[in-house]
Amino acid sequence: MERDFLRRLLPRLPSHPRLLLGPGDDAALLALAKDNAWVVTTDMLMDGVDFELHRHDARRIGRKSLAVNLSDLAAMAARPVGAVISLALPRSCGEALALELYEGLIPLAEEFETAIAGGDTNSWNGPLVTSITAIGEVVPGKEWRRSGAKPGDEILVTGSFGGSILGKHLDFTPRVREAMVLAEKYEIHAAMDVSDGLSLDLSRMCEASGCGAVLDLSLVPIAAAAHELAAQEQGGPSALDHALSDGEDFELILAVSPAVAEQLLASQPLGVPLTRIGRFVKQPGLWQQVSGGPLLPLSPRGYEHQL
Numbered sequence: 680m681e682r683d684f685l686r687r688l689l690p691r692l693p694s695h696p697r698l699l700l701g702p703g704d705d706a707a708l709l710a711l712a713k714d715n716a717w718v719v720t721t722d723m724l725m726d727g728v729d730f731e732l733h734r735h736d737a738r739r740i741g742r743k744s745l746a747v748n749l750s751d752l753a754a755m756a757a758r759p760v761g762a763v764i765s766l767a768l769p770r771s772c773g774e775a776l777a778l779e780l781y782e783g784l785i786p787l788a789e790e791f792e793t794a795i796a797g798g799d800t801n802s803w804n805g806p807l808v809t810s811i812t813a814i815g816e817v818v819p820g821k822e823w824r825r826s827g828a829k830p831g832d833e834i835l836v837t838g839s840f841g842g843s844i845l846g847k848h849l850d851f852t853p854r855v856r857e858a859m860v861l862a863e864k865y866e867i868h869a870a871m872d873v874s875d876g877l878s879l880d881l882s883r884m885c886e887a888s889g890c891g892a893v894l895d896l897s898l899v900p901i902a903a904a905a906h907e908l909a910a911q912e913q914g915g916p917s918a919l920d921h922a923l924s925d926g927e928d929f930e931l932i933l934a935v936s937p938a939v940a941e942q943l944l945a946s947q948p949l950g951v952p953l954t955r956i957g958r959f960v961k962q963p964g965l966w967q968q969v970s971g972g973p974l975l976p977l978s979p980r981g982y983e984h985q986l
């Protein structure tokens with residue numbers, strides 16, 4: 680199977696100027712840019728946890744498997760260069776499933792100028808597992824870390840939150856373009872992408888930065904899907920609860936000075952809206968405030984990975 684599979688697949692894989700030697704040899708060869716640092720990230724997605732093969736189109740699963748990696752590169756302000764794709768296929772599905780997964784991820788790789796530098800495809804008597812490692816580049820010192828938020832910084836977010844289970848968790852656009860625009864023109868103190876829930880990931884950013892955050896709950900941009908989900912579950916979590924705790928929004932949280940925040944909010948330089956949802960403060964922990972009212976503790980909620 681493998682030779683035939685590769686003969687069909689290899690001519691279709693996107694390349695990149697930094698990819699000197701792609702799939703076909705023992706390993707890929709990438710050119711290091713002299714003044715750049717490499718950003719490397721990997722994500723393993725499993726049937727039944729991150730997607731459901733019996734319900735979801737394999738192309739969407741393939742796309743998501745790459746998109747989660749590109750989202751992490753965006754969160755570091757790294758420009759994507761290449762990715763390697765490992766697939767553990769259920770024996771019953773075989774080559775057809777592998778091709779469909781690639782059908783989904785190739786257009787995304789092309790859209791974000793990411794070479795597919797190589798990969799490995801195996802079959803086994805287990806469920807579908809995809810594991811993708813992506814490489815990006817950034818000028819050292821220009822990377823965004825989680826640890827750079829300072830008390831007094833404003834908290835900005837891209838897009839809207841909650842209800843991703845209704846479809847966005849598969850079809851989201853990684854904020855690579857937005858990150859490149861922001862990194863080029865604005866001073867961003869800290870950033871991360873929201874994979875496990877807005878409040879949980881914000882609390883992680885606070886921990887890394889050694890500060891706290893006050894959220895103005897009236898400002899949190901709630902996705903239409905979060906409202907839809909809340910309406911479906913009478914008496915269940917509210918749309919705001921979904922926005923604060925649902926995972927897989929893959930939006931960016933940014934820490935910027937008040938002056939930069941003002942500039943960004945006024946000019947809205949991205950295709951997606953930027954919204955201010957609160958500010959970083961000296962006092963550790965997560966706090967909520969509604970329209971200037973008293974500060975109350977806010978417990979971070981979201982998706983906790985099981986080991």
Ligand SMILES: [Mg+2]
Pocket residue numbers: 750751754871872873874
């Ligand atoms: Mg991340």
